[in-house]
Amino acid sequence: MKNASLIMIIGPLFLLGLFAFPLWNIMLGAPQYPEPLGMNIHISGIEGVSEFDLQNIDGLNHYIGMKTIPKPGEMWEFDVFPKVIIGMVVLGVLIGLLGFFGKVDFKWFLGWFVLMSVLGVLGMYDFNEWLTDYGSNLDPHAIIKVVNEDGTPMTYKPPLLGFQKMLNFDVTSLPSIGAYMMFIGMSLTLLASYIGWKSKGTKVKQQSKKAVAA
């Protein structure tokens, strides 16, 4: 249980990577942009991959009537996400410590993992909602209005995950270092739960063996 608890203490700390590295990355390449434009989505805001990328993406998006990329103050998520992550790190480490001193068992570890997973899914859902709004809630006075074959207005929602061709742009959307660190951290807590569960099992077995011997 001590090893499991140590892993449980270390695991949530990986989430701190989200403060240093982007969660997600969206790259936009086009014939005119052999060096693609890109945005890094951090939990506290969106940054350009290169210094002027956001400005240039906004500049291009105005043709099709997309809103400008939100600044940190313009989305509640950028305020709440960092707090949630800090809260989960503190909670996770605390559970690990309590486990180390034998106050709680592996079920708490698993509980943290499940809670984090639920929050993660909610976060992804929210992110997807924003992408949908960003890509389809267009200015009716947009300079360029493209319609699909069925006559509906074309929307420009970047893919949540993977590659998509949008007009002249090739859009690639992938998790970034922060997300991978979160994934590793969460996996560690799952591992901690497993080791905790196993060690409990062996304890029970050893106890039962002792009982038999007695």
Place this chain on the structure above:
Amino acid sequence: MKKHTYLVMGLLGFAALLTSCGNGNQGKGSSGALNSSNAEKVYVAPGEHDEFYAFMSGGYSGNLTVYGLPSGRMFKEIPVFSQFATSGYGYSEETKPMLNTSFGFVPWDDSHHPDISQTNGELDGRWIFINGNNTPRIARISLTTFETEEIIEVPNSAGNHSSSFITENTEYVVAGTRFSVPVPQADMPIKEYKGNFKGALSFISVDPEHGHMDIKFQILMPGFNYDLSHPGRGKSHGWFFFTTYNTEEANSLLEVNASQNDKDFIAAINWKKIEEYVNNGGGTKMPANYAHNVYDEHTHTATSIMRKEVLTVDPTKIPGAVFFLPTPKSPHGCDVDPSGEYIIGNGKLSADLTVHSFDKMIAAIEGKKFDGEAYGIPILKFEDVLAGTVKSGGLGPLHTEFDGEGNAYTTFFISSEVVMWKLGTWEVIDRKPTYYSVGHLMIPGGNSRKPFGKYVVAMNKITKDRYLPTGPELEHSAQLYDISGDKMELIYDFPTHGEPHYAAGIPAEILAPKSQKIYKLAENKHPYATLGAADAKVVRDGKDVHIYMSTIRSHFTPDNIEGVKVGDKVYFHITNQEQDFDVPHGFAVIGANTSELLVMPGQTKTIIWEPKQVGVWPFYCTDFCSALHQEMQGYVRVSPANSNIELSWSLGD
């Protein structure tokens, strides 16, 4: 026998031409005629980059052109000494001061010899310098922005030809005069030239941090013509060598009268010694008047100030500073090999090359073995300094470059060829014809301690039939030779813009990564910049109307302006708000008595428009900036001079 060789070579060349037209891949010949592998050598596939930058002087275009090697593709014309309507250089209010001189605004010059800055005798790619020959000036061009940043006029000079060569740590850029003139200028009979005129050799210091130039001292030499020069390097660092002609000091019909002496001189200048002399208070300050023009990348504006004094040095007052090396037949090019040992005098009226030895020169100086003097300057004995003679078999040697592997390459104007020979043994290894009458040649780094000896470019003075004819006036031709093998191989031929004299080449990997993409708007300190569309405005100051206008794809802010009157002087201050690579905006307004503006991202430029007629007059973006470029336009309403219409401006209402 020689004639025979030429005939054979000519025939081979002709055969190569025929075959390359007919069935391109079969033109193999024994002496390097065109073959399919040559096509591959110069083929830079679409989207691929060249291996070298080549900066070719524009000659009478006054500018500097940028090419790629081996493809021969031209990338840019950098305006230097000439007004350039394409970008507004020399027309815009910001850049007019760049062309200011003591003679007023001089919109043109004749640019000759580019040289790239060096550290420890190797190309460092910070700046490139070039001389204006006609109204003596030296320009410094940034190799991050590829724009002219500074021009300094050279007083007491005329025909700034033995320029602009740099010392091996870019301590100095050196400018020598071709014409000797009265110093200071004076109203005197031309016939009294001999003994009275002076030849000024100027050592212009270069600030190691910013590159800013300052004339440190001028050596007032005897009244010869100082033709070309090159620095010592390695062991001869601290010396500078100038070829002279017209040591006869003729003032008329030089063609004949300056060709009488069997030998002229190479002047060897110990500039370290003179530097020490002036640092210790030596030299004479002379009143002068010359312009120093500096362009500031942050204000996007040049300023011109007149300098009023120059420090002159009498070389006879500094023992051991200057010596003359007798050199046959009116030498033209003066080239120093990568080791710094050999100084090559290209005697242009001769068949042979004279090579002097630096070590022998020092020994002769130490042994005081002089053969008289000229105007108090010791003349060394020809035999004492001679390292060897290259019996070339060609005629009219002009310039020599080096490949760093012990070989030298010399152009022969009259016999129209490049001759490859070996340093030390002086034997001729190879020769290839040029088309036609070659002037300079260039190997990237070929006049440094570390040449990149893969290609040599020959720059010719006569084009004739090399390309499709374009009437009487033709571009000049250049040939590219592969010198990576034992012999030279002609692999390509391409036209060049203006009249390239010298050129300077550098591996692309040194320059390309630091080539600037945009100017940062946040660093724009132009007093009339419009940093955001909200700052756009129109301000009247008497008859002057200042329009603070911003541009972004694809509109001007403002685009409707009223309240301008006939007789006003309207300043369009255009700021490009883009911060994206390769998105310039242009600006032109109907009837402007000046050029357009081409404004790079983050930059501000200004032109003046003086409306003469009442009406509503359009302006537009001249650079196809986006799919909506044709929508990028606006109007200025011009009312009668006595109108009381208030100034107003707007966008999109």
